[in-house]
Amino acid sequence: MRGGWLGRIGRGFVHVLLVFAIALSALWIGFCLYFQLPFGDAGRTIAIAGWALFAIAVIVLTFSRRKWPASACYVVAVLVFGAWWSTILPSNDRDWAPDVAHSVSGTVDGDIVTLHNVRNFGWRTDEDFTPRWETRTYDLSQIKSVDLILAYWAGPTIAHTIVTFGFENGDHVSFSAEIRREKTQAFSAIAGFFRVFTLVLVAADERDVVHLRTNVRKEDVYLYPLGMPKAGMRALFLSYVDAGNALNAAPKFYNTLTTNCTTVVFRLIRALDPGLPVDYRILISGHLPSYVFDHQGYQTGLSYEEFRRRAAISALGLAAGDSPDFSSAIRPPTGLFVPRDLKYP
Structure with missing residues (x-):
């Protein structure tokens, strides 16, 4: 009984950490998309809204038996984002103020x-x-x-x-x-x-x-x-x-x-x-x-x-x-x- 309670507390703590990590990283990625996507205001709004719905769906699914498949999908999405983010490089060749x-x-x-x-x-x-x-x-x-x-x-x-x-x-x-x-x-x-x-x-x-x-x-x-x-x-x-x-x-x-x-x-x-x-x-x-x-x-x-x-x-x-x-x-x-x-x- 005691081990069961401790196990539940431990799993609950891990779940809270997982949800927090997804929410925080999704927020940061949302800001990145807002400041870097070249689609114009309307395009950026659609892309960020889509990203927010995806992140919310992943968080909701972490409360179900599909927790780990949803988390795996989110990790793949983050890796794709990271590959794109790495292509944004500084330059000295711009029309500067x-x-x-x-x-x-x-x-x-x-x-x-x-x-x-x-x-x-x-x-x-x-x-x-x-x-x-x-x-x-x-x-x-x-x-x-x-x-x-x-x-x-x-x-x-x-x-x-x-x-x-x-x-x-x-x-x-x-x-x-x-x-x-x-x-x-x-x-x-x-x-x-x-x-x-x-x-x-x-x-x-x-x-x-x-x-x-x-x-x-x-x-x-x-x-x-x-x-x-x-x-x-x-x-x-x-x-x-x-x-x-x-x-x-x-x-x-x-x-x-x-x-x-x-x-x-x-x-x-x-x-x-x-x-x-x-x-x-x-x-x-x-x-x-x-x-x-x-x-x-x-x-x-x-x-x-x-x-x-x-x-x-x-x-x-x-x-x-x-x-x-x-x-x-x-x-x-x-x-x-x-x-x-x-x-x-």
Whole structure:
């Protein structure tokens, strides 16, 4: 009797797991069909409705003696879907939106790095701008700073991440991992899970990529200097050059969770310092400042609240306008803090 009850409980638990697995996978496949089928709205609606009815029928049959044949049919359907899904590949050859029309590439000759397709747009609005793509040269022996810039565009938990490098002559260049949209596409965080967008690495002048967020989009923007020795700055800069060249050679899909602006930055920095721990704040980018405060070795003497307050640059960006001295204007002359050098290889 006791063994019988335990057996029933065990079979019931397995059945619940089976139904949950079918329902969850059917939902995910439904989203994939919605974002990827090329049949138009009516065709997609019919296909998704058919898929939903099939999944519901399989779930209902799991409560009958036909449980395993129904499950086997569902597995076959999933395998067919997987074969089709594997044919959806990223590409660099599309009719791209103007701001992501080019991905940065670079060549290295000793200390001299030449970056091709550095974006330097003159932004008036998101739709009204003067496009400029430039070739610029940087001397890595003159590199002097690395800053992390966070632009909050959707509340306190979501921020776009930018890393910017400063040089002794006053030049700054920023790297921003972004969604590469086609001209007809609009951003969708949900679509970003389903192979809709590719990843692009944009190199840009700060009067482009930062000014766009402080002055045009009126986002809440913060700048945090990162403490590392020159060898680390150089290695990080070169890792961005390598990443840009790699994306030009072999495109990758953007993924809202696993391959986005923040996770790309984290992977590059962690390649320099493997001791940096994985943390939920890497995925929830709006909380990166507390990660920086906890793990980047800053000796500020500040509370976390004051640390963040001093990093705010939106008002400085608005005051600077389109000034040629925009980069120096958004950096308070006293600095945010005195960093302790991290030990990068």
